Amino acid sequence: MSALLEVRALTKRFGGVTAVDGCTFEVSAGSITALIGPNGSGKTTVFNMVTGYLRPDAGAVSFDGRRASRPDPARFYRAGLSRTFQQPRVFRELTLVENLAVAANRPWWALLGRDVPPTDRRRAEEVLADFRLGDLMGNKARELSFGQQKLLEFAAVLMGRPKLVLLDEPTAGVNPVMVETMEQHIRDLHRQGITFLVVEHEMNLVMRLCDPVIVLDHGAKLAEGRPAEVQRDPLVLDAYLGT
Amino acid sequence: MSSDAEDRTRSQAEVTQEATPGSTRQEGRPIQGSAWKRLTWPARRVLRTAGDRYDRMAKPARLGVSAGMVVLAAAVPVLLPYVTADSGYWTSVATKIGIAALLALGLNVVVGFAGLLDLGYVAFFAVGAYTFALLSGAGRYAIAISRSQPNAFKLLPTWHMYFWLLLFVALLVALIAGVVLGTPTLRLRGDYLAIVTLGFGEIVRITATNLNSLTDGSQGVNQIPHPAINVGSVHYNFGLNNEAYYWLLLAVIVIWIFLLRRVNDSRIGRAWAAIREDELAAASMGIPTIQMKLLAFAMGAAVASLGGVIYASQIGFISPDSFQLFSSDFGSVIILAMVVLGGMGGIAGPIVGAALIIFLPERFRFVGDARFLIFGGVLVLVMVLRPQGILPSRRRAAELEGGEVRETSVFEARQAGS
Ligand SMILES: Nc1ncnc2c1ncn2[C@@H]1O[C@H](COP(=O)(O)OP(=O)(O)OP(=O)(O)O)[C@@H](O)[C@H]1O
Ligand SMILES: [Mg+2]
Numbered sequence: 001m002s003a004l005l006e007v008r009a010l011t012k013r014f015g016g017v018t019a020v021d022g023c024t025f026e027v028s029a030g031s032i033t034a035l036i037g038p039n040g041s042g043k044t045t046v047f048n049m050v051t052g053y054l055r056p057d058a059g060a061v062s063f064d065g066r067r068a069s070r071p072d073p074a075r076f077y078r079a080g081l082s083r084t085f086q087q088p089r090v091f092r093e094l095t096l097v098e099n100l101a102v103a104a105n106r107p108w109w110a111l112l113g114r115d116v117p118p119t120d121r122r123r124a125e126e127v128l129a130d131f132r133l134g135d136l137m138g139n140k141a142r143e144l145s146f147g148q149q150k151l152l153e154f155a156a157v158l159m160g161r162p163k164l165v166l167l168d169e170p171t172a173g174v175n176p177v178m179v180e181t182m183e184q185h186i187r188d189l190h191r192q193g194i195t196f197l198v199v200e201h202e203m204n205l206v207m208r209l210c211d212p213v214i215v216l217d218h219g220a221k222l223a224e225g226r227p228a229e230v231q232r233d234p235l236v237l238d239a240y241l242g243t
Numbered sequence: 244m245s246s247d248a249e250d251r252t253r254s255q256a257e258v259t260q261e262a263t264p265g266s267t268r269q270e271g272r273p274i275q276g277s278a279w280k281r282l283t284w285p286a287r288r289v290l291r292t293a294g295d296r297y298d299r300m301a302k303p304a305r306l307g308v309s310a311g312m313v314v315l316a317a318a319v320p321v322l323l324p325y326v327t328a329d330s331g332y333w334t335s336v337a338t339k340i341g342i343a344a345l346l347a348l349g350l351n352v353v354v355g356f357a358g359l360l361d362l363g364y365v366a367f368f369a370v371g372a373y374t375f376a377l378l379s380g381a382g383r384y385a386i387a388i389s390r391s392q393p394n395a396f397k398l399l400p401t402w403h404m405y406f407w408l409l410l411f412v413a414l415l416v417a418l419i420a421g422v423v424l425g426t427p428t429l430r431l432r433g434d435y436l437a438i439v440t441l442g443f444g445e446i447v448r449i450t451a452t453n454l455n456s457l458t459d460g461s462q463g464v465n466q467i468p469h470p471a472i473n474v475g476s477v478h479y480n481f482g483l484n485n486e487a488y489y490w491l492l493l494a495v496i497v498i499w500i501f502l503l504r505r506v507n508d509s510r511i512g513r514a515w516a517a518i519r520e521d522e523l524a525a526a527s528m529g530i531p532t533i534q535m536k537l538l539a540f541a542m543g544a545a546v547a548s549l550g551g552v553i554y555a556s557q558i559g560f561i562s563p564d565s566f567q568l569f570s571s572d573f574g575s576v577i578i579l580a581m582v583v584l585g586g587m588g589g590i591a592g593p594i595v596g597a598a599l600i601i602f603l604p605e606r607f608r609f610v611g612d613a614r615f616l617i618f619g620g621v622l623v624l625v626m627v628l629r630p631q632g633i634l635p636s637r638r639r640a641a642e643l644e645g646g647e648v649r650e651t652s653v654f655e656a657r658q659a660g661s
Contacts, residue, residue: 051527066313077529089524090518101510103528117510160529 003204004029004195005050007080010059012219014047015131019045019241021219022059027164032186032196034210034227036203038240042219043199045085047166050077051083064163080163084170086199088149092142096133097150099141100222103156123159147174154185164195169204183209207231215239253339271635278626290634306441313389313497318451329452338557339572340601342550346573347581347593348499353585354579355636356507357539358519359429360437361566363444365575366424367417367544369566371551373451374413375587376464376561406556413552414545421544422537433523442601443569444575450565466623467555488557495549496543500590506542515539571604586632595634601646 005027011021020042027033035043035224048054049062060067063081072084075080091099128134136144143154150170157165170186171179172232183205186196200206206213206227213230215223217239223230230236297305319337323330346368353361428439451458470491471480481487490623506512515534517525526532554573555561568574577600585596603621607614625633 053523053527073523074525074529074531077284077527082529083527084526085524089521089527091520091524093520094516096515100515102525102530156528238597 003027004064004122006062007046007050007064008059008060009202010046010049011057012042012049012054012164013057016076019020019219020049020056021223023219024059024215025214025221027195027197029195030162030190030193030214032190032198032207032210033197034213035197035216036201036206036213037216037222042146043216044168045084045219046216051081052168077230078164080161080164081166082157082160082164083166084150084153084157084168086147086168086172088153089146090141090149090152090156093140095140096128096137096144097121097124099152100127100159101155103159109210120159127155127158132181149179150174150183151178151182154182158189164197165189167198167200169199171200171202171205176217179205203231258452273479273515283628306561312494316493317490318487331485334489334602336605338485338489338492341489341555343551343573343578343581343597344493344498344524344594345496345553346547346578347585347597348496348503348590349543349550351579351582351587351589351593352503352539352546353543354582355517355589355593356512356519357514357536359539360433361440361540361543362575362579363440363447364543364578365566365568365570365573366444367420367547368551368554368573369447369451369563370417370420371413371548372550372555372561372565373458373464373551374416375409375555376467377457378409378412379556380466386500405470406552410549410552413548417544417548417551418541421541424544425537426538429533441568441575444566446658448563448566448568451566452624458563459555461563463560463564467559467561469559470556481634485557488553495553496594499546503548505589508512511535511538580622582632584622584632586635587601589634589636592632592634592636596632599633 002013003026007023010020010023011018022067023042023046025035035044035046045054047072049056049059050063050074052068052075055071059097060133062068063079065075066079068076091102094102101104101117101120104123125134125137130135131154133144133148133152133155144152144242150173154165154167154170167186170182175187179202186198186209191198198210200210211227212219212225215230215233215236222238222239223233225233253553297308300308301507320330320334323333323337337446347366353359353364375630393482428436428443430440452461454460462603469481469483478488481491505517510539514525514530517528517530518532522532545559552574554565564570566574569576572576581596581600582593584590584600585594600618604614604618607617610617
């Protein structure tokens, strides 16, 4: 399998803290890759650089064989690279349908259509029904629970027909039933050909769902491999339990 | 890290009350709340039901209501003589309100729709006024030519006729100025944007003061021609007839409102709403945030420029002093106050704000300069009692109040209605 995302020697410093330190890894097309590591090991910061929110101090990211000339989240999204946030960021005063309509992948000059165009609306309704949010379609996003907001964010990202989705802790703070729903969605979408890079603390889920698993510690790659191998790796055990 | 852990426990707590959407809604019951809220409940109720009813109307009915309002507004100069002995004076006030309303509706796109705090808006008003004044040949340049060579070839011999062309030219100039000023600026956010736009407002004014050779500096440009209509057998010079300017302004405002509603109901409107709420998330959903903000900025600039042209041609004289930040006529701060007082993000709000802010000081002229004191007091009072403005768009009201207002979004209501 070819690499959909290549991260080379990525480095980011915040003042004295080196959040990401020469991090190198690949995400191959068609995989569900996990990115794990202790709190503060730099996972979210890697996401932020990969999706263009932060400019790396050093290193390079290439997606789908191309290097971005400058970081621009919107352009990355339109190229098929999208992400969710650790704390869900939905548009609270827009309805669910509007949240999805906003996320539909459109060139900016095609923006002057009236209302939610029928094609977008139909697709939004489909996706929302899939995520069991269909009944709440006309509600505002702020009326949703934390877990539902995470689902909504995930659903919205799908409107852009992404190739690679980065999920930042999709199950943190979500109730167990919804964790299962989330897992099922990832599997379904994976079968439809979407590649995932998932940051997750819930190890059982990672072991069930992901392959390969990449372990970060202090901003650098510590280990990489099949879930079972990584689980046994003494370095990894040390990073999680020691210091 | 600790805050992250906190977030997680908080969200765990939220999960227990999962799936009870709408539980935060209260259907506007009058019982709870402060004495003020209880006292004004009927008024707010009337406004709200009027708004709801308008949203639910069929399209022709909505058109009818809008047309009725336009006719009513158009009738104001005709009706004034029956209401007041000093109708000439009040017509000029009405014209002033027209310019203010146009500016407030333009600034509302920037502040209310896209959520960008722009403190230099008057710059574009000045750009329009000066563009018209100079191109119409009222400036020193034209005077110099005709003095030194009285029989010299003139580009446009009868300037009045070209008002309509120059109106269009000024609009284009302002669009370009909006993009030029906006491109470097709009990468900034919040307070920083406010400071830089403030700077731009001053730069334009100071340029007008110091560009002596072109603008006659602080003396200003005078003898700016009035518009005229020369179509077929119709010959009409606007001259000093305030009614004519009033109707012209009304026409421009109606066209602008029509455009605005279209744009705001489109994907652009939703993109603006998303940017206003969370710019970062908007970018992560593929919205080209810079272009969208530029569009709002340029649209606002174009409208301000139209206002500037009409203002210059009506008054016949402009100087840099007309465009001061704190000018009590059309300074950036006053226009912003109109938008905020009236209510951001809608159409009616800025118009009401403009009308009040121009009307009240005129009405209380007899108390002398104390009127500004009273005026300031009223402003403070309104903002304390009704922070979302007098007639906010319901979406904006919900953002500010966190949920007291009824909840179908405007887009959805339209969708259901039409
Ligand atoms: N904007 C910032 N400014 C300063 N320091 C930051 C910033 N963002 C992250 N850091 C620091 O960088 C380090 C890595 O943070 P990051 O959020 O990437 O970790 P993480 O692996 O996502 O952790 P978690 O599992 O808690 O989400 C931490 O020490 C954090 O304090
Ligand atoms: Mg994180």
